[in-house]
Amino acid sequence: MTDDSDMTTDVSAEDARHAMKMAKKKAARDKIMAGKEGEKGLVIVHTGAGKGKSSSGFGMILRCIAHEMPCAVVQFIKGAWDTGERRLIEGHFSGLCQFHAMGEGFTWETQDRARDIAMAQKGWDKAKELIRDPEIRFVLLDEINIALRYDYLDVAEVVTFLRDEKPPLTHVCLTGRNAKDELIELADLVTEMTLLKHPFRSGIKGQKGVEF
Template identity: 65%
Template sequence: MTEDINAKHTEKMKKVQAARKKMMAKKTVTKGLIIVHTGNGKGKSSSGFGMILRCIGHGMPCAVVQFIKGSMQSAERDLLKERFADKCAFHVMGEGFTWDTQDRERDIAAAAKAWDKAKELIRDPANRMVLLDEINIALRYDYLVAEDVAQFLLTEKPEMTHVVMTGRNAPDRLIEIADLVTEMKEIKHPFAKQGIAAQPGVEF
């Protein structure tokens, strides 16, 4: 009985492998991607930072611009600045969440400054990936204009540069132009239902 199950499994996997090889043989194009991580679930920034570390592992220069969380402790920021500053430029441009600053004009000015830095980094073809952490929040509150961001990425992003944008409520225009869009969906979160505080290594 076990041998029969194993034989059927082997035969099935051979077919899957053959189909996979046939599919992959057609995937020959390489290009810099526009990537959006959005949704109400946890993991958007975490995924973006994971991609930055992957780039560093490949020896690819990259950069991070943080639009919102600048005033918060960030283990990712500390690690990248202390150990990988030669591979990843890290720019903290935000001053905290909007409910902390409580000053719309100040938030707009900070977002504009962050976007200027982001454009500078993206224009440099040496940077193979640029992470715009929480830019979607700045767009959601109209601190930046989504069409301006979209047009810049479509017309000025170097061909082989990846740009990753994170944050809830990504505007439709960014989703439209993106090559890769992932929506993180919250199913259960300890902070919301169990009164558990944000913890190092999980949230920051």
């Protein structure tokens, strides 16, 4: 039979091993962080078939608002939607975040390629204007990857602009499935959302507060 003193010794030894392991991990982490310095405006890409690309982009927009960093959103494709993000930003934070809904719906809804191209170009023109503005620190280009996928915009032009004209401390986030290879190559941070399971496949429509 094990007495209480043996159990206490075992727990104490386990706690000591854990503390030593965490101390080593902290020392390694501190060493890595000591080599990081300076700031840079990042090009961020959220792509993949899974949910969360736009949600993550808007999460960063809210962080900017919390830090009182001027920011902006340009929505491609989904511009006609009445989304919670748009209501919140326009209703409460318009002084810190500009919101420009430039699309008219997904391409299978408009069924007008020339019109889609014109709207995408209008959105890109607005995006360039916002990115060039030195007062704006973060610009979210929501669903621009869809416009690039269908060649509504020239990916070479987008990449060249982001590489050569984006101010050094401005962050730009581009969301949407099927990000072009050229954009992935340019980006500082790329995340691919992987779809494992989605209620839409079970016949459940998009839910308020989850999808929009």
